[in-house]
Amino acid sequence: MSIRVMQNYINGDWVDSTTDVFGTVSNPALGEQIASVPYGNAQDVNMAVQAAVDAFPEWRETPPLARARYLFRLKDAFEEEFEEIARVLTIEQGKAIDESRGEVRRMIENIEHATGVTTMMTGYCLEDIAQGVDSSLYRQPMGVFACIAPYNFPAMVPWWFLPYALVTGNTFVLKPSEQVPMTQNRIFEVIDDVGFPEGVVNMVNGSRDVVNAILEHEDIEGVSFVGSTPTAKYIYERCGATGKRVQSLGGAKxxxxxxxxxxxxxxxxxxxxxxxxxxxxxxxxxxxxxxxxxxxxxxxxxxxxxxxxxxxxxxxxxxxxxxxxxxxxxxxxxxxxxxxxxxxxxxxxxxxxxxxxxxxxxxxxxxxxxxxxxxxxxxxxxxxxxxxxxxxxxxxxxxxxxxxxxxxxFANxxxxxxxxxxxxxxxxxxxxxxxxxxNIGIAAPMSFFPFGGSGNSMFGDIKGHGREIFQFFTDTKVVIERYF
CATH class of the missing domain: 3.40.309.10 (Aldehyde Dehydrogenase; Chain A, domain 2)
Structure with a gap:
């Protein structure tokens, strides 16, 4: 493969990073460079977040079923590109091709689960909580969410979060691992073909500076992370300091x-x-x-x-x-x-x-x-x-x-x-x-059960995918009504 320079995906366009610092992406089987990745900065993050902020009002007003239809189309598109995504994954990450296929399948299963939004996002109501007074609970999207993804599952892990954020009406910024950015680059080419509204889903390449810019950005409502325990704890602490929702999954033994x-x-x-x-x-x-x-x-x-x-x-x-x-x-x-x-x-x-x-x-x-x-x-x-x-x-x-x-x-x-x-x-x-x-050596839950440990393996209270993920990406609003 020729050496490629990764780009960011912001507001529906492929754009160059504003940085002049780049890292190397290697094929680990060959020990050879196959791509160059920008180590982006706060300016890149600001551009992506602003696009997501601008896109949020119209996307929020899009009916949940209409949002789900984008995922239906995306699922079909991923099926067509299934083998290509798996091969890119193996080339840059190194895992066996059957393992890559299994990962891409799990990625797609999260899209399928997310399309149940019309059931999973519903609230509840009760008449006559007092005489002539009724009460209802609504789940509402919150704004811009972000994901900081690991290198070990570059296709699957971001999709523990991304489809649920989108289908509940939020907009999104993804930072793939700088070690393996090519897989999500290929995935975002498919996203671009499907044609989501501009700014609804964005991707910024980078390393530590991009992570910190995400954690400090006042317009990001919540962050999802998977990685080592020291980094998970750091992200949890920074999100607490800046008032963000956070699900930060750490290491294991x-x-x-x-x-x-x-x-x-x-x-x-x-x-x-x-x-x-x-x-x-x-x-x-x-x-x-x-x-x-x-x-x-x-x-x-x-x-x-x-x-x-x-x-x-x-x-x-x-x-x-x-x-x-x-x-x-x-x-x-x-x-x-x-x-x-x-x-x-x-x-x-x-x-x-x-x-x-x-x-x-x-x-x-x-x-x-x-x-x-x-x-x-x-x-x-x-x-x-x-x-x-x-x-x-x-x-x-x-x-x-x-x-x-x-x-x-650890308690993963x-x-x-x-x-x-x-x-x-x-x-x-x-x-x-x-x-x-x-009698199963890998206790990996399917997309409709939550993924996450406890103790130093999990910082936050809502885990990846499952039913509970819809709670992470929505806020509850209770309405108490009386009419004269």
Whole structure:
């Protein structure tokens, strides 16, 4: 691919950023630059927000069903461009092509869910709250909302928020990750073809300066974010200081328990995908594997064997199960955690360092890595690595696992493999994370259930998509009426 310079999409037009600072977008399998992205500034944000402010009155007055019809057309357009979006995603992010297809499918499912606005946005009323007095509640759009998106799911995550903001009558500004801007660029080309009214949906490329401009802008009513916990906390605090609504989803240290009665043969494919899918770069990836009770040695042997059988390479290869990590810097970060695990005394039973893929000498690859006999106090058991690194912590009982889950300083997701309903209830009842998987290694809710953890994995009270998302993008107005 030739080197492209990304543009912003503001007020229905593709425009150049006003900045003279640019970053590099790379193909992580090849280690080569494929695009250049502007690191925008407050002026870019101001232009986008002003366009959204100007578009809001007419868009708000558009009936909800008419707004939904834009999404119906957009859904059909995305279906036509489905494979192209998935390929762009793999080229710039690195994940296996089937993983990219699954991500694009989840993106489209959020559009489908959002079209239920005529039910999900309704209020309620009651006659005679007092004699001759009636009361009603209306849900009303608020104005301009913004999303600050992560690099690991460049297609899907912004659409946990964007379609719901639009269909409820708000206007929108999206900042894609500066590491992977090409996917949303392709998506916005489709948006442009569908023909939303000018200013209703806008995109600004950039890094820290754009983030801070969004957080400080007085005309932005709310912000949605997904990323690391330190950044999530920072965004939550800044939105609180500036009076914005905020849903700020942070990091994770997800634990997967395997009970003695688990059907290991049936569960192994999802276990492998849980830990190594997307090269471990997702907030629902397994991080700690905890076999419980007797049989742990035999299970670990099977897990290692299944891991070794997995093909690693360029995500565009249909036979590849795991691609590279997103960047050279992230590759070095993950490798540093592996070195830390070795230094702290964990047993490195599968070494992903110095991993190479034939024909891709400059790719940002980290091989599947497994540590055994990890202790809860080790760095690799406490901090989010966000790579294909598994820490095995053996547990005697399920209570030990739940204790481990609840002391990681994260509470995003936890999974259990078992045929025992009592064990499932114990995990569901006592474990802190907001998403629980049962014989499923990736506890990813569908668009009509909320996505988000708790504790340091979630700052704010309304999570991504689900029913509740319609509350985030609307304000309630109560009318009390009496007539003489």
């Amino acid at each position: 997800n634990i997967v328990a395997v009970m003695p009665d688990a059907d290991v043969q049936a569960g192994m494919p999802s276990l492998i995908t849980s830990f190594f899918g997307c090269a471990g770069q997702r907030c629902l990836s397994g991080s700690i594997l905890s076999p419980v009770g007797e049989g742990a040695d035999a299970f670990v042997d099977k897990f290692v064997a299944a891991t070794k059988a997995m093909k690693v390479g360029d995500g565009l290869d249909e036979s590849v199960a795991m691609g590279p990590v997103v960047s050279k810097a992230h590759q070095e970060r993950v490798l540093a955690y592996i070195e830390k695990g070795v230094a702290e005394g964990a047993d490195l039973i599968l070494d992903g360092r110095n991993f190479s893929v034939a024909g891709y000498p400059d790719g940002f690859f980290v091989g599947p890595t497994i540590f055994d006999n990890v202790t809860p106090d080790m760095t690799i058991a406490r901090e989010e690595i966000f790579g294909p690194v598994v820490s095995i912590i053996r547990s005697e009982t399920l209570d030990d696992v739940i204790q481990l889950v609840n002391t990681r300083n 997701a936890a999974c259990i493999y078992t045929q025992n309903a009592k064990a499932v209830r114990e995990m569901r009842y006592k474990a802190a994370p907001g998403m629980i998987g049962v």
